[in-house]
Structure formats: structure tokens, C-alpha cells
Amino acid sequence: MVSTQSIGTPMGNRSPNQQLLPLTAKINSRDRLEIGGCEVTALVEQFGSPLYILDEETLQTTCGQYRDAFKRYYAGESQVLYASKAWSCLAVCAIAAQEGLGIDVVSAGELLTAQLAGVNPDKIYFHGNNKSCEELQGAVEVGCITVADNWRDLETLAKLAASETPARVMVRFTPGIECHTHDYIKTGQLDSKFGFDPNELDEVFTFIRQQTTLSCIGIHAHIGSQIFELQPHYDLADVIVKAFAKATHYGLAPTEINIGGGLGIRYTEADDPPSIEAWASTACTAVAAACKKHKLPLPKLLCEPGRSLVGTACVTAYTVGSQKVIPGVRTYLAVDGGMSDNPRPITYQSVYRVLAAGKMSAPLTETVTIAGKHCESGDVLIKDATLPKCETGDILAVPATGAYNYSMASNYNRVPKPAAVLVRNGEANIIIQRETDQDLLRHDRLPERLRTQE
Ligand SMILES: Cc1ncc(COP(=O)(O)O)c(C=O)c1O
Structure with a gap:
């Protein structure tokens, strides 16, 4: 028997980060993939391709699961922040804020986005290993909390802030804990560009103690x-x-103590991350145990997940274009996007799944490699994907593309960035407009002497 595409069965209490597709994913009576009550193929017809499709219900659920688990497992005060580097845009920040989350930002641009999304500055935490003076000044003016990563942050803030309203700082340090993930996304080991070395903490705390402008x-x-x-x-x-x-x-x-983020998500069936609930319960229990051991009252506990909040909530739709068959070697199916809308495969060798969104029960007869349209041999989204037979014009859906996809997107080869739609109960709203050719040329200037004479 030849198998067909599966969207996975809804898995009881498992959290969205343990599933491949958004919570609302289903196959409808026309054999098409639906997200948020909207047919993926119809969305592409209406809004164009490629298209990021963000499921509001999944994002709300992940936010709620983190928020409620911290309340349940931690006897002290808690606050979940959304690490907006995963996907910084007004709608995503606004949904996170509506669910009671604060926002972690790492640049003036992310700070502005969080502010315009209506986030209270008391719930905005400003990170970054090389904040500019202007960014630090901005943080002081907005009144958000700055996560001091290095001496320059501390010294600059000490000069910028006023004694009457000292700048609120968290001190970030490298805890020296190794974890099994890609080298580029490890940050807690001692050899990292982020945070103070633990050996510097005595000096750091002494310095802060001497500043009337820092708290x-x-x-x-x-x-x-x-x-x-x-x-x-x-x-x-x-x-x-x-x-x-x-x-x-x-x-x-x-x-306050902030334990960061980091919980993984399922990109393919081979991935089996712990649930949000298990992660939260482990973190809360561990902090309470450590406080007991060090005879400290429970501090306010913060965490700042990104990927596990928004990753599974989005599916990217592409249209199949050309095909190249190399007999006995490989068949390439090229799509109308690639490394510019999803740079994770070429950057981290990340692995994804793909579905033919318009023929969900067609037999899986082909093994193909999904290539992007960019001028890089490495611009391959998925190697050896199993799919039904696909033709030019068919719509493919790549799940788990909500985190570090749009936010890392580029205009490589002058390809405009795709649009993003938010779907819920059969309604779709544009949350990011598709870039136009004019957008691509907006900042170009041609000096007079280079203008061709007719
Ligand atoms: C300081 C900090 N906090 C939070 C996050 C979010 O991590 P994740 O998206 O894995 O939850 C990151 C991302 O690497 C980070 O650098």
C-alpha cells in the first residue's frame, strides 16, 4: 500500500511545540490543507506566493500554556516574555501582549515594534551584545529594562540615566552550561559573545553599587x-x-531572575521536544529548589521563549515552478522562495517537512529535493522529501516556519519579502504586506554622473 500525506493526529494534551502543524490544521472535504479555517491554496490565490500563514489560535495557546504553567508551578510572581527576535512584527507582539506576555527586544527596531504594538515599557527587556549609545538612550527614554551584556552597556547607561530615575538593569552572564544544539545557537557556554564572564561578577556588582544612576x-x-x-x-x-x-x-x-528561552520544537517527525508544561515545571521546580538551598525568598521568575511560542504557529506556502530530473541521482522541484524567506536550512542545516497542500490524500510516490530560486547551490529547503507527484503551479506547505524565518528573511537576489496573513475561524488578515519592486529600490540612489545619456 502506498501511504498518503498525514497532518498528524491531534495529540491530546501535547503542546503545539510537539506537533508539526498548527493546532487548527485539517484536511477538508476538497482534500486541501486548511489552517485557521482557511484553505492554504485559496490563501495563495488571494494573497500571492510565497506566503507566511500564521495561525492565531496556536500562538494564543502557546502563550497561554507558558503563562499558566508558570503560575501553576511557581509559588512566587512570574512573567513570561516573548523573545521577539523569533518574529518581530506588530501583530505577533500584540497577540503576545494580549495574552499577558512581556517582550524581549534586541534592537531599536524591535523596541519600536513592541512599543507600537502597545506593550507596556515595564514589560519590555532590551537585550544585545552591542547596543549603540542611541539604543541605550532610547531604552532610558522609553523606561524599559536593559539587560546589561557588557561593561560598555553599564558605563554608558550610568552616564545616560539620572539619579532620580535610575536605569533598571538586569545583569546577563554566561552560566557555562553546555547543551546539545547547533553551535551557532548555543549561547550559555563560557566562550560566547554574550554576557559577562562569571569571574567578572564581583567587579560588576561593585561597579553598579557605586552608581546612583543604576539599579x-x-x-x-x-x-x-x-x-x-x-x-x-x-x-x-x-x-x-x-x-x-x-x-x-x-x-x-x-x-528578578530570568532563565532565558530555548525550548525546542518539532520540525520533523524525528524531533521529540519536551512539552511547554514539562519545561516550565522543570524550570520552576529548579529555581525554587535553588532558592531554598541558598536560603533566598523566591524572586520574580521570568523566562523568554521565542521559537516554542511562534514556531509551530506558521506554515509557509510556495508554488512549484521548474523541475530538473537527473536520472539516477535526484529530482529537483524548484519553488518561488527559498533562502531569502527561510535562511535556516542554509545557515544551520535545518531540516523541514513539506506537504502538497492541494492533494492531501494523493499517494506519496515521489522523492524530490525542494530547491529555492536563489543563485546559491546551497539554497535547498528540503532534501529527499516524500511527496505526491507535483506539477508546476502546485502549492507546497512547509510547516514550523514561524520562528527565525520572517525575522531572518533577506532580499538576496533582490527578491521581495513575502506577505504574512493571520488566520482565524475562516478569516484571513494581512499582517505584513508583500514587498514590491518599489520597496526594493526605495533606498537606491543613482549619482548624476552614472545616468546614461540618450
Ligand atoms: C537572550 C535570548 N533570549 C531568548 C532567546 C529565545 O530563544 P528560543 O527562541 O530558543 O526560545 C534567545 C535566542 O537565542 C536569546 O538569545
Whole structure:
């Protein structure tokens, strides 16, 4: 028997980060893939291709699961932040904020997006290993919290802020915890560009204590991304709580601990990440145990996931264009996007699944490689995908493309960035317009002497 495409069965209490497709995914009576009550093929007809399709219900669910699990498993105060680097745009930030989340930003652009999405500055945390003076000034003016990553952050903020309203800072350090993920997305090991070295903390706390313009409100560490193990996060709690205790010994009065993000998601059936609930319960239990050990009252506990909040909520639709058959070697199916809308395969060798959205029960008879349209041999979205027979014009859907896809998108080869639609109950709203040729040329200028004379 030849098998057909599966969208996976709804898996009881499993959280969205453990599933391939958004929660609302189904195959309708026309044998088409539906997300949020909208047919993927019809969305492409209406809004064009490629298209990011974001399922509101899935995003709301992940936000709610994190928020409620922290309330349930932690006896102290808690606050979940959305790491907006995963996908910074007004609609995603607004949904996260409506669900009670704060926002972690890493640039003036992400800060502006969070502000315009209506996020309260008390719930905005400004990260980054090389914030400019203008960005730090912006953080002071907005009144958000700055995560001090290095001496330059501290020294600049100490000069910019006023004693009457000291700048609120969290101190980020590298906890020295290794986790099994891609080298580029590990951040917690000692050899990392992010955060203070743990050996510097005595000096850091002494410095802050001497500044009337700085107020140390907490300690931060983040160990990496797309992590499937719970132990590193358990171990992290003790290391952070120790640093927190050290700050109090220097006469500072921190009240918050931020354990970062990092929970992985399912990109293919081979991925089996823990649930949001299991991650939250591990983190909360570990922090409470570490506080007990160090005889500290429970601080406010923050975390800042990105990928596991928004990753599974989005599917990218592409249209099949050309095909190249190399007998006995490989068949390439080329689509109208690629590394410019999803740079993860070429950057991290990330693996994805693909579905033929318009013929969901057609038999899976082909093994093909889905190539992008860019002038790089490495611009391959999926190697050796199993699909039904596809023709030019067929619509393919790549799941789990909500995190670090749009936010890392580029205009390589002067390809305009796709549109994004938010779907819910059969309604689709544009949340990001498709770029036009004019958008691509908006910043080009041609000096007079280069203009051709007729
Ligand atoms: C400081 C910090 N916080 C949070 C995150 C979000 O991580 P993830 O998307 O894996 O949850 C990142 C991403 O690497 C990060 O660098």
C-alpha cells in the first residue's frame, strides 16, 4: 500500500511545540490543507506566493500554556516574555501582549515594534551584545529594562540615566552550561559573545553599587536554542540563583531572575521536544529548589521563549515552478522562495517537512529535493522529501516556519519579502504586506554622473 500525506493526529494534551502543524490544521472535504479555517491554496490565490500563514489560535495557546504553567508551578510572581527576535512584527507582539506576555527586544527596531504594538515599557527587556549609545538612550527614554551584556552597556547607561530615575538593569552572564544544539545557537557556554564572564561578577556588582544612576533589578542567563533536554535548564537555575545571591552580598537588591528561552520544537517527525508544561515545571521546580538551598525568598521568575511560542504557529506556502530530473541521482522541484524567506536550512542545516497542500490524500510516490530560486547551490529547503507527484503551479506547505524565518528573511537576489496573513475561524488578515519592486529600490540612489545619456 502506498501511504498518503498525514497532518498528524491531534495529540491530546501535547503542546503545539510537539506537533508539526498548527493546532487548527485539517484536511477538508476538497482534500486541501486548511489552517485557521482557511484553505492554504485559496490563501495563495488571494494573497500571492510565497506566503507566511500564521495561525492565531496556536500562538494564543502557546502563550497561554507558558503563562499558566508558570503560575501553576511557581509559588512566587512570574512573567513570561516573548523573545521577539523569533518574529518581530506588530501583530505577533500584540497577540503576545494580549495574552499577558512581556517582550524581549534586541534592537531599536524591535523596541519600536513592541512599543507600537502597545506593550507596556515595564514589560519590555532590551537585550544585545552591542547596543549603540542611541539604543541605550532610547531604552532610558522609553523606561524599559536593559539587560546589561557588557561593561560598555553599564558605563554608558550610568552616564545616560539620572539619579532620580535610575536605569533598571538586569545583569546577563554566561552560566557555562553546555547543551546539545547547533553551535551557532548555543549561547550559555563560557566562550560566547554574550554576557559577562562569571569571574567578572564581583567587579560588576561593585561597579553598579557605586552608581546612583543604576539599579540592578535582576540576573539573566540564556543557554541556547532548540534544546530538547530538560537537565541544562534544571542546572541553570542553581547557577543563576548563586549569582543572584552574590549580587545581594554586594548590597544590591535584585528581585528578578530570568532563565532565558530555548525550548525546542518539532520540525520533523524525528524531533521529540519536551512539552511547554514539562519545561516550565522543570524550570520552576529548579529555581525554587535553588532558592531554598541558598536560603533566598523566591524572586520574580521570568523566562523568554521565542521559537516554542511562534514556531509551530506558521506554515509557509510556495508554488512549484521548474523541475530538473537527473536520472539516477535526484529530482529537483524548484519553488518561488527559498533562502531569502527561510535562511535556516542554509545557515544551520535545518531540516523541514513539506506537504502538497492541494492533494492531501494523493499517494506519496515521489522523492524530490525542494530547491529555492536563489543563485546559491546551497539554497535547498528540503532534501529527499516524500511527496505526491507535483506539477508546476502546485502549492507546497512547509510547516514550523514561524520562528527565525520572517525575522531572518533577506532580499538576496533582490527578491521581495513575502506577505504574512493571520488566520482565524475562516478569516484571513494581512499582517505584513508583500514587498514590491518599489520597496526594493526605495533606498537606491543613482549619482548624476552614472545616468546614461540618450
Ligand atoms: C537572550 C535570548 N533570549 C531568548 C532567546 C529565545 O530563544 P528560543 O527562541 O530558543 O526560545 C534567545 C535566542 O537565542 C536569546 O538569545
